Amino acid sequence: MAEHATSSGVQHEQPADRFITVNGLRIHYLEWGTSGKQPLILLHGIARVAHTFDHLAPHFNRRYHVIAVDMRGHGDSGWDAKDAYLVEDYVQDIEGLVEQLKLRDIVFWGNSTGGRVAQVYAGLHPDLVSAVIVEDVGPERPSAISEGRAKRMALEESGWASPDELLAKVTTDYPRTDTQLLRGLVQHGARQRADGRTVWKRDPAINKGFVPTELWRFVQNIKAPIIYILGGASTIVPAETQVRLKQELPQAEIVTMPGLGHYPSEERPAEFLAIVDRFLAAASAASKDPSTFIVHPCP
Numbered sequence: 134m135a136e137h138a139t140s141s142g143v144q145h146e147q148p149a150d151r152f153i154t155v156n157g158l159r160i161h162y163l164e165w166g167t168s169g170k171q172p173l174i175l176l177h178g179i180a181r182v183a184h185t186f187d188h189l190a191p192h193f194n195r196r197y198h199v200i201a202v203d204m205r206g207h208g209d210s211g212w213d214a215k216d217a218y219l220v221e222d223y224v225q226d227i228e229g230l231v232e233q234l235k236l237r238d239i240v241f242w243g244n245s246t247g248g249r250v251a252q253v254y255a256g257l258h259p260d261l262v263s264a265v266i267v268e269d270v271g272p273e274r275p276s277a278i279s280e281g282r283a284k285r286m287a288l289e290e291s292g293w294a295s296p297d298e299l300l301a302k303v304t305t306d307y308p309r310t311d312t313q314l315l316r317g318l319v320q321h322g323a324r325q326r327a328d329g330r331t332v333w334k335r336d337p338a339i340n341k342g343f344v345p346t347e348l349w350r351f352v353q354n355i356k357a358p359i360i361y362i363l364g365g366a367s368t369i370v371p372a373e374t375q376v377r378l379k380q381e382l383p384q385a386e387i388v389t390m391p392g393l394g395h396y397p398s399e400e401r402p403a404e405f406l407a408i409v410d411r412f413l414a415a416a417s418a419a420s421k422d423p424s425t426f427i428v429h430p431c432p
Contacts, residue, residue: 134298136233137231137330137376139382139397144343145212146165146166146190146191147162147196148163148187148190148199148336149164149165150163150164151163153229153230153233153234155225155226155229155230155233156208156229157211157227158205158211158212158213158226159208159211160202160204160205160210160211160226160230161183161202161203161208161209162183162185162200162201162202162203162230163165163183163201164188164198164199164200165183165190165191165193165194165198165201166194166195166197166198166199166265167198168198168234169198170197170198171196171197171198171238171239171240172197172198172199172236172237172238172239172240172243173193173197173198173199173200173239173241173242174198174200174201174202174236174239174240174244174251174256175190175199175200175201175226175243175244175247176191176201176202176204176223176227176242176243176244176246176247176248176250176251177201177202177203177204177207177243177244177245177246177247178244178245178247178248178270178395178396179207179228179245179246179282179335179339179343180244180245180319180363180367181244181245181247181318181322181396182207182208182209182282182321182322182334183201183202183203183206183207183208183321184241184317184318184320184321184322185201185244185318185322185399186201186319188314188317188399188402189402189405189406191246192406195427197240200228200230200234201401202227203346204223204226204246204247204250205217205218205222205226206218206335206336206338206339207334207335207336207339207432208261208322209334209336212336212338213323213338216258216336216337216342217337217342218247218317218324218336218339218340218341218342218343218347219342219344219346220246220250220253220342220346221253222342222354223246223250223361224250224253224257226253227250227254228254228257228258231258231261233430234320236261237261237263238261238263239263240263240264240265240266240292240413240416241254241255241262241264241265241266242261242265242266242267243266243267243268243270244268244269244270244395244396244398244407245268245269245270245369245395245396246270246343247268248267248268248269248270249272249274249346250349251263251266251267251357252263252267252272252351252352252355252359253348253351253352253403254357254382255355255356255357256348256350256351256352256354257351257354259355259357260354262356262357263357263358263420264356264357264358264359264412264413264416264417265355265357265359265360265373266359266360266362266409266412267359267360267361267362267399268362268396268398269361269362269363269364269369269370269394269395269396269397270369270370270371271351271361271370271374271375271378272347272348272349272351272352272372272374272378273346273347273348274328274344274345274346275345276342276345276346278369279343279344279345279346280344282340283340283343284337285335286340286343287289289332289333289339290332290337291330292326292330292331292332293330293332294330294331295331296300296319296320296323296331298322298331299319299331300315300319301390303315303318303319305398307392307394307399307400309393309400310396310400310402311399311400313413314399318321321334322334341427347352349377349381352378352382353381353382355382356384357384357416358384358386358387358388358412358415358416358419359382359384359385359386360385360386360408360409361375361378361385361386361387361388361409362388362390362391362398362405362414363375363387363389363390363397364387364390364393364394364395364396364397364400365389365390365391365392365393366392366393366394367393367394367395369395375387382412386412388408390404390405390408
């Protein structure tokens with residue numbers, strides 16, 4: 134496989150494209166490594182696609198069977214005819230994918246909405262999940278967040294004159310993220326509409342599912358080791374939510390990366406991967422001897 138390094142020092146490696154039909158939808162996913170290894174399922178947020186993880190997945194593919202999913206309505210996956218885009222709808226697709234691929238002992242990693250999906254799945258299927266990595270999101274989506282995203286998506290539907298114009302926009306929006314990563318986001322996450330405008334590769338109806346959400350009833354049933362990695366400049370997971378997470382999930386670890394935003398794995402990938410590697414090593418040891426899993430105090 135071809136490889137190249139970004140300026141952040143993180144390797145890229147070309148994945149294989151796969152498709153699977155679940156719940157009547159054709160779901161696209163990317164695959165690194167080979168089946169038979171422990172599965173690592175990567176789930177993106179509303180503003181991202183499966184290729185979001187291109188700069189991170191090769192770090193794991195010699196240890197894991199890595200699968201990054203284009204969730205329904207995003208990327209190269211199908212659009213739902215009934216506009217069903219609640220967190221629970223995404224979860225049902227992951228349930229179907231896991232069942233068809235006969236996956237067990239799964240590590241989940243989700244950012245933003247993908248992190249909500251990972252939490253819900255882990256709470257519903259504790260017997261199938263061995264570890265969970267949640268990037269800058271908790272069990273709650275207050276109305277202020279859902280309304281802000283709705284306004285932003287409505288503005289974005291007008292599109293941009295060219296991919297270069299869109300790249301300039303996201304470069305302004307994500308000033309701490311390497312331009313090469315943002316170029317990949319535009320390349321894989323946008324398309325040319327029939328009128329020639331460049332738009333995000335997503336169903337506009339996903340906005341109907343981006344509503345105030347509360348997932349504690351699922352989260353409280355998570356049994357696996359779980360880590361919440363937060364951006365210090367983000368307000369998505371406030372202090373009171375972090376306190377409740379520690380109360381509901383004694384095994385949970387919360388790490389804040391100072392000065393970073395909603396996608397710390399894009400802003401400081403090498404540092405993020407070091408946190409994940411340490412967590413996964415501890416989770417693996419705990420699977421053999423639960424007494425070895427030590428939750429580090431919150432920074």
